[in-house]
Amino acid sequence: MIESGDLAVPAATVARLPHYLRALHALEADGVRTTSSTELADASGVGSAQLRKDLSFLGSFGTRGVGYDVASLSVVISSALGLGSTHRLAIIGLGNLGHALANYSGYTARGFEVVALLDVAAAVVGTRPSGSLAVEHLDDLEKILERESVTMVVLATPAHAAQAVAERVTASGVREILSFSPVALQVPDDVVVRSVDVAGELQILAFHAAARAASRSAKG
Amino acid sequence: MIESGDLAVPAATVARLPHYLRALHALEADGVRTTSSTELADASGVGSAQLRKDLSFLGSFGTRGVGYDVASLSVVISSALGLGSTHRLAIIGLGNLGHALANYSGYTARGFEVVALLDVAAAVVGTRPSGSLAVEHLDDLEKILERESVTMVVLATPAHAAQAVAERVTASGVREILSFSPVALQVPDDVVVRSVDVAGELQILAFHAAARAASRSAKG
């Protein structure tokens, strides 16, 4: 359960809110004004009971017998997700992945703004990977985080550097980190770390592939 | 529960196996020969009871009073994850992200090999984003999947193209998909889709930031 003001929302529900929001945006783009829990659930890849249950943690927004207004439900979820205010991001580490993340175009539409890029490589510092922002040196991390009022950090450094950078970042007061480094970061209790691990995802798929192969040979 | 041969492993456990494997590799690299559930759990970011419980689904590999042999536990988890055989990947969509994924160097060490790159843009087809493999046209998808015996596909296309590509890929017999497109793919029941949604992860962090702000203003 994550307490937000007067709301208490289960972690599993929070993790699905972005799916619902995305599905609502897609419906809006198609000109759909009103939707049902069944339609929205299908578009989100969950069951309709789960969708209704999830929404019930945020309040009561539908009309019995009718459904949900797409535009207003969209606003409800956006504001629950804190997308009203703009979140200021720093991307640390501009290798392959950091470069791609710096060029990702979807931030602004979703309430995020990349305000700083940092790296240690002399070949990278000073370049403008996304055309606009110049890469600054990691040595100046604390200064830059303060100057730009950074509230979230995206960590795309090599694994061996991640822990040290995370310590400096949290010491500077940043409390939200998205990490692409496949290591368990040790951070203060009040810091939230989300991790994306591409190799790990592939390994999970490999487990399923192996399970499939085993059941095939058992049956056949 | 995912059945693999004689094993039945909970999905939550499977999702943690890559963390354990990574932590074991780190210990190995540090020259550590033997570890305990406490040490390995700390390095993996979980509790020791959870680690022991997870391992118990794979079998019994420790020595009471002593701990676990790092090298042999590493082998146990690797083979549970099906990393003995090499998995042949195709990356579809070579925008920013696909480009970064094509250049990622960690595949081979972890039992994966990128054997094909596909896109539709004339400017990209024929180029060699990673220096070696040339990008082929999506039109030839089916032919390429068969030619290269592809077993897993990484989808990095724009969201609007993802569903159509997923249908062709599954029709060709691929049963494991890693998708970076933020849409709920409709695929046959026996196909496993793992999704990575960077914007969604940021939104989850934004929820936590909003929750923190709300509790601060309530207290202060």
Add this chain to the structure above:
DNA sequence: TAGATTGTTAATCGATTAACAATC
């Protein structure tokens, strides 16, 4: 009113945690 669909309750299911007997 009749039909549709929400919001909520209660039941089920699965995952986590703590505690400890087994045993090296």
Add this chain to the structure above:
DNA sequence: TAGATTGTTAATCGATTAACAATC
């Protein structure tokens, strides 16, 4: 033997699902 640590049991906790009364 004494100390350490596993593997497992049982209790707790949280998440999902089905069913349906409320109500538009």
